[in-house]
Amino acid sequence: MSRTEWSRSGLSAAQVLPLVVLLAVAAAPLVVSEFSVTLMNYIGLASLVALGCSLLTGVGGLTSFGQAAFVGVGAYTTAVLTTQYEWSPWLTLPVALVLAIVIALLLAAITLRLSGHFLPVGTIAWGISLYYLFANVAGLGGQTGITGVPPLTLGEHVLNSGREFYYLIWICVVIAVISVRNLLDSRPGRAIRALRAGGAMAESCGVDTGHYRVVIFVYAAVLACVSGWLYAHLIRFVNPSPFSLNLSIEYLFMAVVGGASHVWGAVVGATVLTVLKQWLQDLLPRLIHSSGNYETIVFGMLMVLLLQRARSGLMPLIARVLPIDRKVQVPAVLADATGSAVTPLAQRVRPAAGESLLEVREVVKRFGGLIAVNRVSFEMQTGEILGLIGPNGAGKSTMFNLITGVLEPSSGQVWLRGERIDRLASRRIAERGIARTFQHVQIRPLMSVIENVAIGAHLRRGGSVVGAALRLDRETERALLAEAQRQLIRVGLGDQMFNQAGSLSLGAQRLLEVARALCADPMLLLLDEPAAGLRYQEKRALADLLRGLRDEGVSVLLVEHDMDFVMTLVDRLVVMQFGEKIASGNPAQVQSDPAVIEAYLGGIE
Amino acid sequence: MDVQVALLLTQDGLTNGAIYALLALAIVLVFVVTRVLWVPQGEFVSYGALTLASLQLGKVPGTVWLLACAGIATFVVDAIVAWRDRRSALAVRSGLSNLLVPAVIVGFALWLAPRNPPLLVQILLTVALIVPLGAMVYRLAFQPLQRASVLVLLIVSVAVHFTMQGLGLVFFGPEGARTPPFTDVRLELGFMTVSGQSLIVIGASLLLIVGLYLFFERTLYGKALRATAVNRTGARLVGISATLAGKLTFTLAALIGAISGVLIAPIATIYYDSGFLIGLKGFVGSVVGAIVSYPLAALGAILVGMLESFGSFYASALKEVIVFTSLLPVLIWLSLRTRHAEEDDEE
Structure with missing residues (x-):
């Protein structure tokens, strides 16, 4: 097992590996089929959401069943604003983000003061409500959805092929992963990683645990919202079904499969489940001789087995065979050994001896x-x-x-x-x-x-x-x-x-x-x-x-x-x-x- | 809206609310004894309704094969443990409860199903086919996780829901079913009509609640479950095993689910995936009592039924939105009463 939480590369082999992966990811659309590009696009979009779930559940010990609904906020905001009000897609992103953040803050305000199991309960309610709103409000297209969402443009260039979109999605994924890694290797990050120990220790160190719970919930909502915004402009069509409670559950499963021991775990989880789902949707109906979402059976059993046998997910197992660093994390600033002068922390003025x-x-x-x-x-x-x-x-x-x-x-x-x-x-x-x-x-x-x-x-x-x-x-x-x-x-x-x-x-x-x-x-x-x-x-x-x-x-x-x-x-x-x-x-x-x-x-x- | 309509809606609301109340009680029971937030309660409901519907058509219900498969799977898991730990008694006991008992029920069902037995026999058979599934689910999914955190148990619970819903599709198919009403009797009470169906549902729910109350107050097993709910470690020290308490709890939850399914079958068309939303409404009800109080959970569930019934009158398309957003004020109220968020998590 990897002995680190969210470790940072330390070995040279461990520094080479991400580069090799990165190059392979960059070169992939040049060589693989259209179908594979589409699949990898979906993996990237799911990775963004799963990364949020991983931060929330794996690191922070909170669970949300509303992440697909946040994806929906991103997708529907841009779909409505671009088709009905002819906004530029680039302007709808900040609006969608503000909306997602406000909703996340409201949900957090309501549930996070309560003990841990009320956040999932609250997010189930919000996820279902939003799904039925999408499906039943006339302005949102009902079950048929909204068609004709415009493509993204970069200057004069129109991103209307999956291959071009691929780079945008994966750049977002890499930025998101690095931002989460940076965050966890910092003062607020240590506070976040202390959340699961229960409140007493962190609070005794002056950490406002409630605040950091809200922070990671909002961060996860932002990642999901970006994924939804990208999705709407990739598919150029939105309808309610990808934002249902079942999808929220799948995002959570991706985070569990990847595990929280490593930031890239979310990407691994998203890849495994997306590919598995594709394969099962192809295979199972032929075995059972009728169509339906039979993959849920396998997903459910896989999850039960994983939580019984390998609760830290697949990433530690992968880390065992790959040259991913197994050392305990040396905080980045010490590893850099830049030797630059440190301004010591200010000290409290202590009262004179003998005072009460x-x-x-x-x-x-x-x-x-x-x-x-x-x-x-x-x-x-x-x-x-x-x-x-x-x-x-x-x-x-x-x-x-x-x-x-x-x-x-x-x-x-x-x-x-x-x-x-x-x-x-x-x-x-x-x-x-x-x-x-x-x-x-x-x-x-x-x-x-x-x-x-x-x-x-x-x-x-x-x-x-x-x-x-x-x-x-x-x-x-x-x-x-x-x-x-x-x-x-x-x-x-x-x-x-x-x-x-x-x-x-x-x-x-x-x-x-x-x-x-x-x-x-x-x-x-x-x-x-x-x-x-x-x-x-x-x-x-x-x-x-x-x-x-x-x-x-x-x-x-x-x-x-x-x-x-x-x-x-x-x-x-x-x-x-x-x-x-x-x-x-x-x-x-x-x-x-x-x-x-x-x-x-x-x-x- | 005139008084007539309001009374009709109230009657509907109370009828559905009575079923939600049963589910809410099961959810509270499972949570206080095992700390599992029991999301799949609704799956037992759809299994119950679809099983009864098959039997009424003279068909062998899919539950027969489901029970057989689940029994074999549970026995295999037990047998592996028995072989590894050299506990032959375990294998024998597991063989009895997971192979022999299901085999008898399955055999009985196969023989009886095409013979169009009377309604009461059909109902008993439905319950008999579903109740053993409760303990099997506990054995397969939750027994190895007795020490896990609420969070892990919740994710497993959702995973079990995924599996059970998918299996529902395999064993019952995608078609919905609705059984004919138990009775066509209508009572004229002054200026309103009360359907016999509603009375049966409400009456049966009340009977079941009284039965559960007596079980918890008067029987040793009931008291053992209450003791486990109050203090798990203490209960274990006086010889109440967590495994026994868990299996018993899940058996009761399956019983409540199966009966709820029988009761709801004539009221609504049930598909393999309908149970989820029905179960979640029970969940919403149970949150009113912070998932620990039985009376408040029942009250909350009846409120959910009323809200749903009046909501569908005013804004039919948005009734689910109304029901589920009604949780938010409840959560705010709970939140204002709580001073500290308390977590217990382990790694």
Whole structure:
């Protein structure tokens, strides 16, 4: 299997291969039959849509059953405007795109706040509705459709043969694939690739996950719309049937067949399914002795088998036999090794030591009848390491989630430097300088270590999605990755930067999370059992690192079960049991506190 | 529109709504127990209607061969697993439920079909031919994917719909069918007429709903399914296997689908692909209850029926558009009630 998500060519053989393919694609119309050119045109058109599905489903973990309807928006917009209002086709494209974007934004606004399965449900409804609108509105030609769509013209030249159109389609495909590849290898791209891990990790790094869900949905809609616009001018006729729900399902299948492990997967998926469909439509009716869409049976079974046996699609299998790079992605800017000067990321002004930093006031969290945290209060000062200890189930991790906005307290307040933060979303709290790690490690196992860590620096630079797709973000990339590298070296993972994050030991994965949190340049660092899984020497190194951070003015709130580690490191402790604070003070005080001794060792009957 | 027309439309709406409600309940049941968004529920409906229609013409329905093929395929898959893991008991059990039981049903159908049995026997035969397909679909498509994410299960569900619809075309052909009404009785209630057909549909739906309620409240298997819906891991720890729960759920869904098909057969002409839209209307209904609440799903489905009936009066060509865009306000309402979008995904 290819060990990369959307990898970038690294080997020389891997650089040659795309060129060979590109040349073959460029030369194809000169040698193959008219029929093959038509087929390849359809493959190209389907690839555009499937690429969007791949971005949406494979990378982002969202599903749409409305992509064919977006194709229809592109096709019908230009068909109506060119035939009934005699617009130039080149002017209808922006109109179609605006329409598709507006519809995508509306659908996203309605469904994306809900849990994942409502987007597919909403897009099924939209796909069916649009199909029946196309079929039943008189101005759109009804079932018979709209004929006489004009061909595209380039200056004086009219593109009226399939062979000429071929180049236009495939140039669009190549541009689309490169733009998606560029996007994924960037700051917004890392945020998009973090979406599938569930919201908590990305939001804790300040990523607005809702925004990026909308972004990829709109991007997929744009690609589908372009495909529809091209289709209308290639066929010069539109009717409702190519924009039905069944076609949307086929586009999704193409993305599944290709898999999301590689950007070109969508093209592979589109090729396989388009050719297979052509062949089956020829073969099956002869076997069954009647006509009909029997290929759906084979498609359906193929898909079930693929999802049961090879969920990452065909691309990894192809990558095994072809010289496609199998290394983990080295981010483009580092691979280029241009050596140009990097402007370091700006650092937050840290408050002076001894100032009041965090204040938890009478916080309560109920889950139904269970009170996980009951009226707990404590304070932290800047430049302090505070340990939060207690037996399992004491409510320590719940307390972390309350401070970082993953959960909202049932009552009570949390204040950060004079500002109340308990009603803020996670990413707003991240903006204010709190970074955290998780008890159950939250990493993207297929991304490289350095890319995982760079997600932590998300808020320290801006940059648009379009800029990333156009590669206008290289300076930002260099700065972000240099910071990630710096923090990785600091936690002792410098030699594992380009390994797949999932290949690290559990202890190293915890250190990765520490590095990711440090990338956010926090004033307060919340570490949930960072030493679990570390060896003795590694624990000592981690303790030294945390002391070093304290000296720089970073405060640390620490949940940890290793008492040797905790007692020698922290300035003060808060002890929790059954959701309540039972003791606090410096390590010596806490160790002699009778309530603590009873909690840990059990009372005497 | 006068009162007479409005009452007629309401009657139509309630009749169709009752069928959609059954489908919506099946969709909720499948989702809460197995996390599968069950798109192909409608395929069982078209199978049911077309099977009954064949039997009424004295023909052997295509379902007979479909059941035989599905049974053999399921047994082969089980046999491979049994051979690989050396679990001969599995092969025996699978042989019983996937070869022997279907063989008996198939034999019975072949013998009975040309003999023009009474309507009730035809209906029972239809149900018997379709119900075993539920567990087979679960075994073939979903059992190997018990730990998969909702997203993967949804794509598989759509793939199963593709397959089942295509098989419907193979086994039933492209022609549509409509059965004669169960009864010609018409009741005069004051100034309106109620068709006996509508009463049968609504009555049968209510009976089935009550039956399901009793199943979930009173029987051990029903309680096991409820336990699985609340907490899958917990249910497994007390000995309720996910596989059993899945097969049972899909069997119930097939039963509900087959009965819905029988009920809808005299009301509308059904083609091999009609079930999809009918099932999706059940889906729209179930979304009103966020696909987790039974009563809200039933209520939503009845609303869908009414909307469709009045929609076809005002703008017949656009009735589907009206039904499916009605989802949008529902989704907005759900969205406003939700604070966080929660995902659980694994790789």
